[in-house]
Amino acid sequence: MTDHGQENAQRFADAGRPAIIRIEAVNKWFDDFHVLKDIDLTVGAGEKVVVCGPSGSGKSTLIRCINRLESHEQGLIEVDGIELTDDNKRISEIRSEVGMVFQQFNLFPHLTVLENCTLGPIRARGLSKTDARALAMEFLEKVRIPEQADKYPSQLSGGQQQRVAIARSLCMRPKIMLFDEPTSALDPEMINEVLDVMTELAESGMTMLCVTHEMGFARRVADTMVFMDHGEIVEMASPETFFSTPKSDRCKDFLEKILHH
Amino acid sequence: MSDSATNSGHPGPGATAPPTTKPAQLWWKSTWFDIVQFVALGGLLVWLTGRGMAAMDYRWQWYRLPRAFYRVIDGELIWGPLIDGLLVTLEIAAWGMVLTLVIGLVTAVLRLSDSIAGRILAKVYLETIRNTPLLVQVSIFYFVLQPILGINNPLWTGILCLAFFEGSFASEIIRAGINSVSRGQWEASATVGLNRLQAYRYVVLPQAVPLMLPPLTGILVNLIKHSAILSFVAVFELTTEARNLIADTFLSFEVWFVVGGMYLVMTISLSSLVALLERRIRARG
Amino acid sequence: MVRGSKKPRFGILDVIVLAAAIAAVAYVTYRVDSVLVYTWDWSAIPGYLFRYDEDLGHWVPNLLIKGLITTIRISIWALIVASIMGTILGVMRTSQRLLPRLIGWAYVEFIRNIPPVPFLFLFYFFISSQIIPLLNIGSALDQASPATLGVVEFLFGPANLIENFLSGLISLSMMSAAYIAEIVRAGILAVPKGQYEAGSSIGLSKLAIMRYIVLPQAIQRVVPPIAGQFITLIKDSSLVALISIQELSFLAMEIAISEQRFFEVWLFTGLMYFTICYACALAFGRLEKRMGRHLR
Numbered sequence A: 001m002t003d004h005g006q007e008n009a010q011r012f013a014d015a016g017r018p019a020i021i022r023i024e025a026v027n028k029w030f031d032d033f034h035v036l037k038d039i040d041l042t043v044g045a046g047e048k049v050v051v052c053g054p055s056g057s058g059k060s061t062l063i064r065c066i067n068r069l070e071s072h073e074q075g076l077i078e079v080d081g082i083e084l085t086d087d088n089k090r091i092s093e094i095r096s097e098v099g100m101v102f103q104q105f106n107l108f109p110h111l112t113v114l115e116n117c118t119l120g121p122i123r124a125r126g127l128s129k130t131d132a133r134a135l136a137m138e139f140l141e142k143v144r145i146p147e148q149a150d151k152y153p154s155q156l157s158g159g160q161q162q163r164v165a166i167a168r169s170l171c172m173r174p175k176i177m178l179f180d181e182p183t184s185a186l187d188p189e190m191i192n193e194v195l196d197v198m199t200e201l202a203e204s205g206m207t208m209l210c211v212t213h214e215m216g217f218a219r220r221v222a223d224t225m226v227f228m229d230h231g232e233i234v235e236m237a238s239p240e241t242f243f244s245t246p247k248s249d250r251c252k253d254f255l256e257k258i259l260h261h
Numbered sequence B: 001m002s003d004s005a006t007n008s009g010h011p012g013p014g015a016t017a018p019p020t021t022k023p024a025q026l027w028w029k030s031t032w033f034d035i036v037q038f039v040a041l042g043g044l045l046v047w048l049t050g051r052g053m054a055a056m057d058y059r060w061q062w063y064r065l066p067r068a069f070y071r072v073i074d075g076e077l078i079w080g081p082l083i084d085g086l087l088v089t090l091e092i093a094a095w096g097m098v099l100t101l102v103i104g105l106v107t108a109v110l111r112l113s114d115s116i117a118g119r120i121l122a123k124v125y126l127e128t129i130r131n132t133p134l135l136v137q138v139s140i141f142y143f144v145l146q147p148i149l150g151i152n153n154p155l156w157t158g159i160l161c162l163a164f165f166e167g168s169f170a171s172e173i174i175r176a177g178i179n180s181v182s183r184g185q186w187e188a189s190a191t192v193g194l195n196r197l198q199a200y201r202y203v204v205l206p207q208a209v210p211l212m213l214p215p216l217t218g219i220l221v222n223l224i225k226h227s228a229i230l231s232f233v234a235v236f237e238l239t240t241e242a243r244n245l246i247a248d249t250f251l252s253f254e255v256w257f258v259v260g261g262m263y264l265v266m267t268i269s270l271s272s273l274v275a276l277l278e279r280r281i282r283a284r285g
Numbered sequence C: 001m002v003r004g005s006k007k008p009r010f011g012i013l014d015v016i017v018l019a020a021a022i023a024a025v026a027y028v029t030y031r032v033d034s035v036l037v038y039t040w041d042w043s044a045i046p047g048y049l050f051r052y053d054e055d056l057g058h059w060v061p062n063l064l065i066k067g068l069i070t071t072i073r074i075s076i077w078a079l080i081v082a083s084i085m086g087t088i089l090g091v092m093r094t095s096q097r098l099l100p101r102l103i104g105w106a107y108v109e110f111i112r113n114i115p116p117v118p119f120l121f122l123f124y125f126f127i128s129s130q131i132i133p134l135l136n137i138g139s140a141l142d143q144a145s146p147a148t149l150g151v152v153e154f155l156f157g158p159a160n161l162i163e164n165f166l167s168g169l170i171s172l173s174m175m176s177a178a179y180i181a182e183i184v185r186a187g188i189l190a191v192p193k194g195q196y197e198a199g200s201s202i203g204l205s206k207l208a209i210m211r212y213i214v215l216p217q218a219i220q221r222v223v224p225p226i227a228g229q230f231i232t233l234i235k236d237s238s239l240v241a242l243i244s245i246q247e248l249s250f251l252a253m254e255i256a257i258s259e260q261r262f263f264e265v266w267l268f269t270g271l272m273y274f275t276i277c278y279a280c281a282l283a284f285g286r287l288e289k290r291m292g293r294h295l296r
């Protein structure tokens, strides 16, 4: 068993929550490039996991495998008891249970904010227009921009766009939310409005997997920190241990760079 | 929870993991399988055409075709009409290209200049060419300008007309090439004391010309393609010769297939050159 | 010193250009008046636009206007047919599988490299002798009621020329489809990858992503250049004059010969094409500005 595999199992036994994501011995290649190497990671319901690591270490690839935007070639990924395979029907089932927020927002530019939020509920969930609208307004209020509902994404600031993207995902009523560097494309003054929304979401008990370098947010919110480098999970620990006594040199270096600049 | 049994097959820390190898791809998802299907499809198309032709009682007489290329009379080699036509087409393309470049360059210079009359002239020329059919341009050149200007060879009327037509595209290409060199390059040239002409000569053109080369070669392809329209007036290029040959021999399909093939060989080889040039330039960044 | 950014002003280049223009006009005038001793006579032209029909008792379009209508009619039809074909081919060219990409690529490259004129002759010959007879249009029209015939004539032109019209239409559409395929392909490729990912992350199927996310955005990008393709079609449709389809260029050719007025007829025909195409270009320019405002 790998180093982090043991930790993983141990940590999990302690917390005593039911597993909602199980990743076991996952390997993935881009052509000949081995991006994910023997990844083991289990996430419990309601757990908040923050993933960090240097650029190119495979963080995005890992979380994109969880809703199968990328497919893995070896190993097992199970989300809410459903194993991810080539079976198409199951994939859309999983995708509507797993919300995802992208670094570049990826809002639909030809649709209004409200239409961005109702598209999934109407077309994938089969909700009526009125129900979808009510649902969308509920979540737009949660992210504090109900007044922008009829604008187009290009008329909003970056922070507002990212909050719409979060609302859009929440409208699918996901059990799990994945965040891929949600604040890296934002101007500094807008980062906090997005982190605040994410913190509230965490407090409401959502299972979250965040790739982020916002270490303040990580300390506040994370149950578990994961450090990746060169496609491997190098360290996995609670935030306290992770920040105070990182074990590997790679992790120490990384934290030094990111915390003292 | 993730029971350790699942993970126990993996080596412990420290031991280097055995190079886990990537699983092989399914054969029916492979590139090769698609290529095979594509070739099969092409074969099917050819077969269907062949059957269609057989059904229509068309009498293939391929054996009569070599005479369209050459004949040997009294031990002397005489080129047939298709070769004559091909040579005329190539002549049109070659001279057309030279004139196109001249017209394109002059127009681009006028458009980039600060001269009012120059810009207006260029604009009128471009809009006229862009908003009328080539066929009408050919007719005007042949029926109107040829007598007025007293040109006595329709071939030259045709070349001139095509050059004016393609020149409008060439001027766009040249202008775009020059404009693609950033403003900073001009400013930098000024700061090192170059005048406008020197800036063109030593800084701008060396950067712009490589960008222009592929689309300008594309114009040569167009010249070959569009020269076929001159069969409308009395220019004896490849298409005209083909039509005359068909009128004489009734070998419609044989002749059109062969002539189409001749054009394709010329244009596709040039198009490939364009693609190659583009790739080179992109690779250089 | 910076290119093109200067205000236009009157300079030495203007003198040269004006001198050249004046010299050209003078030379042409000299040649026409003194060498060819040509007398211009435009009087026949209006009669070919409209003529007074004694039986009907009102003005009816004559050859040039009829030709123009045929030109516009064939261009609109070709645009419709080519848009459908082009969209399918364009989508194929962006497919993840190699096979549809190869098929689309082969079609586009073939059309782009074959000269239109031999292509027209070959396909016209093939289509009109092989495919059109299969459709049995002639006998179908013989049995049609006057009302149906009226509709058909409005859509496709005079009944006796319909087969000929269709042959030209198919050939023209096949050529145009290759260019529209390229436009559609570029439109689809311009939709960022993130849009597909965002679509699948909210659980939409591949089809729904195409239908609600990619195509609406692609269409906003694609409509202006496809509108431009209409202008190209009006111009290219003149080529079908070579296969005796009675559109504007063909009729102009006939009038020029019967009247022996080559100068006037061809210049006027050029002007007619120019007016239509230029007006379309101006209108489409507006359209382009209005579309795709929300796309970054």
Ligand SMILES: Nc1ncnc2c1ncn2[C@@H]1O[C@H](COP(=O)(O)OP(=O)(O)OP(=O)(O)O)[C@@H](O)[C@H]1O
Pocket (backbone or CB within 6 Å): A030, A031, A033, A035, A053, A054, A055, A056, A057, A058, A059, A060, A061, A062
């Ligand atoms: N579609 C792809 N094809 C080929 N290589 C890819 C692809 N996507 C990612 N990679 C490569 O895989 C490696 C891991 O990428 P990934 O995006 O997961 O890194 P990351 O940890 O998210 O980095 P960053 O902090 O820059 O986002 C990188 O080296 C990247 O170049």
Ligand SMILES: [Mg+2]
Pocket (backbone or CB within 6 Å): A059, A060, A061, A180, A181
């Ligand atoms: Mg990333």
